[in-house]
Amino acid sequence: MPATTERIACIDVGTNTALLLVADLEPATGRIVTADHRQTIVRLGEKVDERRIIRPEALERLTTCLATYRDLCGELGVKRIIAAGTSALRDAANRDEIIERVRSATGIEIRCISGEEEAALTFFGAVAGLESVPEPFSVIDIGGGSTEIIMGTAEKVESAVSMNIGSVRMTERFCTALPPSAEEFEAAKQEIDRNLAKSLPPFFAGRQQVFGVAGTVTTIAQVCMGDMEFDAAKVQGYRLEYSAVHELLDRLRAMRLDEIVALGIPEGRADVFTMGTLILRQFMRMLGVGAVTVSIQGLRYGMAQQELQRLRNRN
Numbered sequence: 001m002p003a004t005t006e007r008i009a010c011i012d013v014g015t016n017t018a019l020l021l022v023a024d025l026e027p028a029t030g031r032i033v034t035a036d037h038r039q040t041i042v043r044l045g046e047k048v049d050e051r052r053i054i055r056p057e058a059l060e061r062l063t064t065c066l067a068t069y070r071d072l073c074g075e076l077g078v079k080r081i082i083a084a085g086t087s088a089l090r091d092a093a094n095r096d097e098i099i100e101r102v103r104s105a106t107g108i109e110i111r112c113i114s115g116e117e118e119a120a121l122t123f124f125g126a127v128a129g130l131e132s133v134p135e136p137f138s139v140i141d142i143g144g145g146s147t148e149i150i151m152g153t154a155e156k157v158e159s160a161v162s163m164n165i166g167s168v169r170m171t172e173r174f175c176t177a178l179p180p181s182a183e184e185f186e187a188a189k190q191e192i193d194r195n196l197a198k199s200l201p202p203f204f205a206g207r208q209q210v211f212g213v214a215g216t217v218t219t220i221a222q223v224c225m226g227d228m229e230f231d232a233a234k235v236q237g238y239r240l241e242y243s244a245v246h247e248l249l250d251r252l253r254a255m256r257l258d259e260i261v262a263l264g265i266p267e268g269r270a271d272v273f274t275m276g277t278l279i280l281r282q283f284m285r286m287l288g289v290g291a292v293t294v295s296i297q298g299l300r301y302g303m304a305q306q307e308l309q310r311l312r313n314r315n
Contacts, residue, residue, distance in 0.1 A: 004028050006311060007035065009073045010303040011083040013110055015045030015144025015168050017215055018062065020069045021300035022076050027311045032128055032304050036076060040065045041268030045088030045145050049169045054092045063105040070106050082303055085112045087145025087166060115146060115162025118299060123150035123157055125302030126211045126295045138206035141298060142216040142279050144168035149199065151206035159202040163195045167216050167276030178257045185253055188275060192282045200287050207287050213298035216276035219265060221294045224248060228264035238294040242284045249277045
């Protein structure tokens, strides 16, 4: 690597997954060059919505994952590891203990960020490196514990909201089995609609160009393309039509877990996939969005961009 390049790692510790980005930052050119990225389902937020506690089993899954990421970063010559915790950590009464246990076990310090900071970092990360993005544009990030919607321009965020509706949270609250009963499905839909109705009005100005990030949206794109395995290059920039999301949800609401897994969806995501798809369908329906452009980027890239700016200011 040239001397002007600094290799960093950004880790997004979410409710369902822990995502790793290894990137080369080039302060002179303002570029973020992806060296590697990984995704591991850890289900950190298992039962957090109900108990407000991160369970020992979830902590063990997380520390095992982060130790693996730490070792990989060492092999790849990473100079600095930055980790951010989102909805599950925000909700957990024992978050300080979890952060300390992870730091002690792995050497990685997780910073618990607010929903507002998560939204802003995700917004800029979703379009990092893209050219000629129509403005204003919006970004939707459907996570396991929360969903963020953000609107603005390449220069600033104009509106942002973080809602406590996510694929894991909705599944744990409303789905006792798969497929969900008609009553459970309707109750989940009403809860999602209630949150969206309060939050969507400021975002109508940005509905012509919407980017969708995070595992729910990228997996929906994979399934709609008919692929059994995830291919980041194919998913990036894919135009996900409302009609395809609606048709997929109609299929999912009648499917058992094994049938969902058979679509090519990992077991750790398959059980919450129906509720995640319902959140996206209701967002698109209520805001009048005809299509969402899928981005494999998001919070990790926003973190990398923030670090790049810090390096440029230092220089």
